[in-house]
Amino acid sequence: MSKVSPLVDSLIEAFQCLPGVGPKSAQRMVLHLLERNKNAGLILANTLSQALENVDKCINCRIFTEATVCQICSNEKRNKHQICVVETVSDVFAIEQSNQFNGNYFILHGHLSPIDDIGPEELALEKLFSRARRNETEEIILATNSTLEGETTSHYIYDNLKDNANLKITKLARGVPLGGELEYVDRGTIMHAFSGRQDLNMDK
Template identity: 45%
Template sequence: MDEHSLLNQLIEALRCLPGIGPRSARRIAFYLLERDREGGARLARVMAEAMVAIRRCARCRTLTEHEVCALCANPNRDDSLLCIVEQPSEVVAIEQATDYRGRYFVLGGRLSPLDGIGPDELGFEVLEARLRDEAIAEVILAISPTVEGEVTARFIADRAARYGTRVTRIAHGVPLGGELEHIDGGTLALAFSGRHTF
């Protein structure tokens, strides 16, 4: 197959998706071309439009087509609660799984100096302005318990403390339905240290 052919370009373009290697990309390309050209055309059209129109919300930094996302524009949300997450997908997960009705702030990652990710890349100036200017009573950290996540959480907690804002962190530990013998030591230790009255 000619490496510069349109078919090969399609296969290579599909490889940018997470978890899609050369064989999966080839399978998807042939499926779209042989069985669902209409679906492929729709996918291309919507993807092209989304790449241009979708941006970060000016208030919370999640993904939206508008200057301010629907969650930030909703007057029925609790302005005193601010949940800080790493990625926009986590906002969706929290909204679907919980009854949380506060506000959000999306970092877009974790502090990682080795990867060149500092406070400027994570929108800390926007977060600082919100902590300073809004009546936020509690910041809820929903950040992964990795080394970078711990550093990021500490950085945010220090910033929030300047404004007298209470900082909490979501619980980490044994998943619902998990069996202790299959839980790794770090998760089990975290679960024990975060135990509460039953």
């Protein structure tokens, strides 16, 4: 604590809620805004306030949006027959930047983790299963991270959808490194992972 200004101390503490931001980094950011860039600080505060008040999850794919249905889901040029299942919104950003996929998404906002009390309900998996069973859905692409939790989540989804004879279930090719998170994978690797995806059969 600075022992100079309670408000500055509170702001430094508030910045530490961001991932990877410790006391020193938070202090540096706050002092920069106060010393050199107050206008940017005001824009940041206003934009953050508006986003927290107005942004929610799309009723279809659960991406963050101000609208009831997001721009991706409402885009008639997207392939409505494919749903790519990812763990985070960051994964969607990474895939979109690769220009390799033109279908729709479903964001889990996590993965199955009993130790953290994260089960199917927390991931809204029934909503996914309902979408997958609609006649318009032809393929589910499992793009969860190549971690133990990601693989466990993929298995659970597969087990609940495998009896649908009209539904193709695929998984990204192993261009994504074991233990890797999709948001940190480069564009070329994501392109390879999508183009090389394979039909999934976890019962073998």
